[in-house]
Amino acid sequence: MSELDGLAAIVTGGGSGIGAAVCTALLARGARVAALDLDPSYGPDGVLPVRADVTDDDSVRQAVAEVVDEFGRLDVVVNNAGIGAQGTIESHPDALWHQVYDVNVLGIVRVTRAALPHLRRSPAAAVVNIASVAATTGLPERALYAATKGAVQALTLAMAADHLREGIRVNCVNPGTTDTPWVQRLLDTAADPAAERAALDARQPHGRLVRADEIAGAVAYLAGPGSGSTAGTTLAVDGGMATLRLRPAT
Structure with missing residues (x-):
């Protein structure tokens, strides 16, 4: 049996980029997976596509209800939309x-609040939030984004404290700059995309x-019962960006 056999998962922003990679990783480990997205039609094969707007509480609650109706349960929530x-x-x-901040x-x-009644009934409940290296490392021209991701990291700790004794583990992953369509769109707007890519x-x-698959692997670990003693943790997947200071290559 695979480690997530029998479990049901929601991945917000599951239609592309990191979210799609997370869906693929959870599916490969045996979970049933719903991709919640403004346009979930681009999600990987095998996921349940569910339209949801995370800025709209009614939309979120309807989406969670649809997933539970389809799967009969909910065990894992991956908050990736951003x-x-x-x-x-x-x-x-x-x-x-x-x-x-709203997104x-x-x-x-909104998503976790709607999921909590179902997670409380799960024997292996886990929430994984996607924050960023920007939560812990000062990056130029990222003030607003960094502020929200710092909030995600702090929120993760508070949620972990609130819900651990209910059997719900909450952790987060801090990716470094990731090769995704969103980053590629930023590169495409640069005066010299090749030079900007080299700088990143x-x-x-x-x-x-x-x-993206490296981040997905970290999420899958935190989502699975094999990490049952891991709660309130931030797992950096950033190539050492937040913590290492290497000498320039010679």
Whole structure:
């Protein structure tokens, strides 16, 4: 048997990028997986596509109910849906600050809140939030994005404390800069995309962007019963970006 056999999972933002890779990893380990997304039709084969807007509580509750109706249970929630922002604190109006927080932080609140009654009935309940290396490392022109991801990391710890004795483990993964369609779109807007890609590669100590499947592997570990003593943990998948200071290559 695979480690997630019999378990049912939700992955928000599961239609592409990191979310799609997480769906694939959970499926490969035996879980039944629903991809919640504004457009879930692009999700991997084998997932249950469910349209959901994480900024709308009614939409979230309907989506969770649809998953439970289909699978009969809910054991794992992966809060991956998020949006980015580039700039300093002067760059964005209040409306954009509210928008990014609404997706990146309150989206986690809405989805997990709707899932909690079902997770409490699971023998192997787990929530995995996707934060970022930006939560722990000061990066230029990432003020708004970093603020939301710092909030995700703090929220993860609070949720872990609140729900561990209910049998629900909560952890988060902090990816480094990851090779996803979203990052590629940012590169495409640069004056010199090749130079910008080289700079992003060099910024991470292992010399390349993180792969989405590497993040998915970390999520799958935290989601599975094999990590039953892991709670309130932040797992960095960033090539050492947050913690290592290597000498320049010679």
